[in-house]
Amino acid sequence: xxxxxxxxxxxxxxxxxxxxxxxxxxxxxxxxxxxxxxxxxxxxxxxxxxxxxxxxxxxxxxxxxxxxxxxxxxxxxxxxxxxxxxxxxxxxxxxxxxxxxxxxxxxxxxxxxxxxxxxxxxxxxxxxxxxxxxxxxxxxxxxxxxxxxxxxxxxxxxxxxxxxxx
Numbered sequence: 486x487x488x489x490x491x492x493x494x495x496x497x498x499x500x501x502x503x504x505x506x507x508x509x510x511x512x513x514x515x516x517x518x519x520x521x522x523x524x525x526x527x528x529x530x531x532x533x534x535x536x537x538x539x540x541x542x543x544x545x546x547x548x549x550x551x552x553x554x555x556x557x558x559x560x561x562x563x564x565x566x567x568x569x570x571x572x573x574x575x576x577x578x579x580x581x582x583x584x585x586x587x588x589x590x591x592x593x594x595x596x597x598x599x600x601x602x603x604x605x606x607x608x609x610x611x612x613x614x615x616x617x618x619x620x621x622x623x624x625x626x627x628x629x630x631x632x633x634x635x636x637x638x639x640x641x642x643x644x645x646x647x648x649x650x651x
Contacts, residue, residue: 503642504565508535508591510639512559515592518626524618525603527596530554535561543594557598564591585627592623 512533520527532549536558545558568587575583597619604615630636 504568505535505561506642507640508559508561508564510642511588511591512595514630514636514639515595515623515626518629519596519599519622522622522625524622525596525600526607527599528555532556534558537562544598559595564594567591581631585631588630589623589627592626593619596622 516527516533519525532552532554534556536545538545538558538560539562540560541563543560543563545560547556547558548554549556567590571583571587575587597615600619600622601612601615604610604618605612608614630639
């Protein structure tokens with residue numbers, strides 16, 4: 486019984502590590518993609534991170550003391566909760582549709598503050614335009630993610646690790 490609990494804990498730890506690796510890879514690639522999309526200027530003087538927080542807010546902002554850079558911290562607990570809510574439908578779905586729906590939601594959460602700030606505050610356009618621009622960037626990123634061989638590694642954390650046969 487004690488062995489099962491230890492194995493369960495190790496499996497949960499591995500799953501958490503794969504989840505963090507997936508989020509980091511998605512965020513890094515999406516940020517790079519959004520910069521190249523020419524629809525919005527992504528900020529260069531900011532830093533990003535994942536944080537586990539009990540509050541229900543998805544995004545926390547602040548200023549780094551050492552560098553003075555604006556910091557955006559995404560609450561992995563809330564993002565993970567959304568993943569867990571969709572997990573059963575992902576298993577039942579037997580396709581990647583539900584997974585990519587969740588990825589699209591995360592991508593929208595990730596870049597919407599920057600798109601909104603640029604489109605509304607710099608370009609002086611409406612909130613509807615900011616939402617459409619966000620959807621357009623996310624859609625083109627998902628198309629690239631599913632078709633570009635160079636981005637296949639982003640989804641590697643989702644793949645089951647090969648079990649060692651001894």
